Amino acid sequence: MKRQASRLLLLPGAAFVATVFALPVGALLLRSVSDPTWGLQNFRALWEEPVYASLIRNTVQISLATTVCCILLAYPFAHVMATRPRLTRLLTLVVLVPFWSSILVRSFAWMVLLQNNGIVNQSLLRLGLIDQPLELIFNRTGVLIGMVHVLLPFVVFPLYGAIRAMDPALMPAAACLGAGPIRAFLRVQLPLTLAGLVMGAVLVFVMALGYFITPALLGGRRDAVIARMIQLQVSQLGDWGMAATLSLVLLVATLILLGASQLLVRSPARRPAG
Amino acid sequence: MTRPTVLELRGVSKNFGPVAAVADVDLELKQGEFISFLGPSGSGKTTTLMMVAGLQAPSSGSILLNGRDLAPLPPYKRNIGVVFQHYALFPHMSVLANIAFPLEMRKLGRMQARRRAEAVLRLVGLPDLGDRLPSQLSGGQQQRVALARALAYEPPLLLMDEPLGALDKNLRAQMQIEIARLHRELGITVLYVTHDQEEALVMSDRIAVFNHGRVEQIGQPQSLYERPVTRFVAGFLGDSTFLPGKVQALQKEEAVVLTAHGPLRGHASPGVRPGEAAVVAVRPERVVLLTPGDTARENALRGRISDVIYLGQSRKFVVRLEDGSELLGLQPIGTASPAVTEGSEVLLGWSATDCNVLADSD
Known part of the structure; x- marks a missing residue:
């Protein structure tokens, strides 16, 4: 009785989500088979027109590269954050700063920094490390820099939690048992923090799939992504059917990834080793 | 009959900033000897143990294992067994995998490592629990597994850092007897850190009483108890x-x-x-x-x-x-x-x- 009563507490929230989110999204997705006429013509276009394949390829490539870069940067960062309590606050601040600035300000700041006569190139030139400015912006590099910058916290925090949750004596114990740093990491720390890592990586990948302002501002011609195309089709081309189809692709990809990650990280401790 | 020296500490000190955590400790450990470091928390006993294990570097002095200077060796090359206070078992590995871990690190074949792990598990009295995860064991059982893991590769020296600190009183007494039995049967050399004077008296051949980073007195339990040489020892021990x-x-x-x-x-x-x-x-x-x-x-x-x-x-x-x-x-x-x-x-x-x-x- 009591449990059923407490479920009623979910009602306002559920009603809110249903009316302002589920309904409109459902209506939009329905347009993939109903706009301009009922049928699968939108999916046929998706399959047949090469522009969509290249959009999907770009999106997946950018999202994957962003995820990999985030993992590589976030792991050491989270490790220091979790194992040096005195630095934790400062590092948390550092990683959260991009969150507190608007996406436009952030992107324009990167433009100032990364352009041909920006601070980065000027410094490198003056130090004599390069002869001519590096192409750091309006290409894939620029997109990656901008996206990694803002998505980093999504890997850092789950990883930080996972590393903090580890018994601090485990790595010293592994060392005393004869495991060098790399083997100790691969056999002990990595398996124990894998859940946090996968969770962060999936978050970043899924969010990267839907990013379009950063690729639009910091990328070049060849960095067009699905989300940007959806926006274009709705606001300028008025092709709601195609926009809905592309949205469905993104949504399904996201759901598949989330589901797969749930399976992957389900109690890694149950795996019998050795 | 004089037994060979296994471990030797010569003027070992450790400073954390201006604080001397360990000051000028000299010590010799003979083969098969059971020595306890006894002292209040913060007296430098655990820091000394960590320096022997290689997890802390001495500020000065040298540590020799079987006559060899340990300074250039990282912990994973020292081949010393360590039992930690909270067991430090790998939670994602079965009991057997935990015990086989150091053997695999020593390039033992998988089957061989498993057989050896099973034998050591029998030695500590848990022959049937090999497939369990550490979280499925009681505190006392986890402690035995930690002990088995540290004994599996027959290290020349076993370090134990307050290994019974987390157990209740009855279990402690039982484990004390168990550790003493293993020490006797295997003839291993043990360096044992504790703040429990009774534990030190029960198990040790010799006790080193630590205070403010120094060894106040070192000797057999009886001589330490009956003939303390400083006021601190007389007050701390009994x-x-x-x-x-x-x-x-x-x-x-x-x-x-x-x-x-x-x-x-x-x-x-x-x-x-x-x-x-x-x-x-x-x-x-x-x-x-x-x-x-x-x-x-x-x-x-x-x-x-x-x-x-x-x-x-x-x-x-x-x-x-x-x-x-x-x-x-x-x-x-x-x-x-x-x-x-x-x-x-x-x-x-x-x-x-x-x-x-x-x-x-x-």
Whole structure:
């Protein structure tokens, strides 16, 4: 009785989500088979027109590269954050700063920094490390820099939690048992923090799939992504059917990834080793 | 027969900033010896152990294992067994995989490692639990697995950092006997860190008492208990009552100290000088109730019993002396002497050889 009563507490929230989110999204997705006429013509276009394949390829490539870069940067960062309590606050601040600035300000700041006569190139030139400015912006590099910058916290925090949750004596114990740093990491720390890592990586990948302002501002011609195309089709081309189809692709990809990650990280401790 | 030295510490110190956590520790550990580091928390005993394990680097001094300087070796090349206070078992590996881990690190074949792990598991009395995860074991079982893991590769030296600290009292006593048995059967050399004096007394061949980063005294449990050389050791290892005074006379092994209760005689420890301040340290169980006219004991005092605490095997009693200070006594239950009762005036005494005169450093 009591449990059923407490479920009623979910009602306002559920009603809110249903009316302002589920309904409109459902209506939009329905347009993939109903706009301009009922049928699968939108999916046929998706399959047949090469522009969509290249959009999907770009999106997946950018999202994957962003995820990999985030993992590589976030792991050491989270490790220091979790194992040096005195630095934790400062590092948390550092990683959260991009969150507190608007996406436009952030992107324009990167433009100032990364352009041909920006601070980065000027410094490198003056130090004599390069002869001519590096192409750091309006290409894939620029997109990656901008996206990694803002998505980093999504890997850092789950990883930080996972590393903090580890018994601090485990790595010293592994060392005393004869495991060098790399083997100790691969056999002990990595398996124990894998859940946090996968969770962060999936978050970043899924969010990267839907990013379009950063690729639009910091990328070049060849960095067009699905989300940007959806926006274009709705606001300028008025092709709601195609926009809905592309949205469905993104949504399904996201759901598949989330589901797969749930399976992957389900109690890694149950795996019998050795 | 002299046994070879396994571990040698020469002038080992460790500073954390301006703080000396360990100061100038010298120590030799013979093959098969069980030595305990005993001291309050922050006395440097665990830091010393961590330096032997290689998890901390000494600020100065050197550590030798079988004559070889350990300084250039990282922990994973030292081949020393370590049992941590909270077991530090790998939670994602089965019990057997935990024990096989160090064997695999030593390039033992998978089957061979498994067989060896099973054998060690039998040795610690858990033959059927190999497939469990550490989280499915009780604290005592986890401790045994940690021990098995550290013993699996037959290290020349086993370090144990308060391994029983997290267990309840009964289990501790059981594990103490178990560890002592393994030590005897395997003949391993053990360095054991504890803050529990009883644990140290039960298991050790020798005890090193740590205080403020220094070894205050090192010796066999009995000699440490009966002949402490500093006030700290006398107070930390067992109970003592300290009666302060001034050394009046010193001849050979015996000192006479003039205290508020008149001259008291006791065994003089090194460092006691005539004319200087000293304390007479008396163990409660050495204090005897005297009948008037009894002159067999060199030392006698008057007082009133202010408190009696029944302990089962014995009674502890507090005597308020004439100057207001207190003296602890212990009376076994069922002895012939009259039972102590609260409020009674008594005459107490003890032999000169039953108490120690220590230089008063405080």
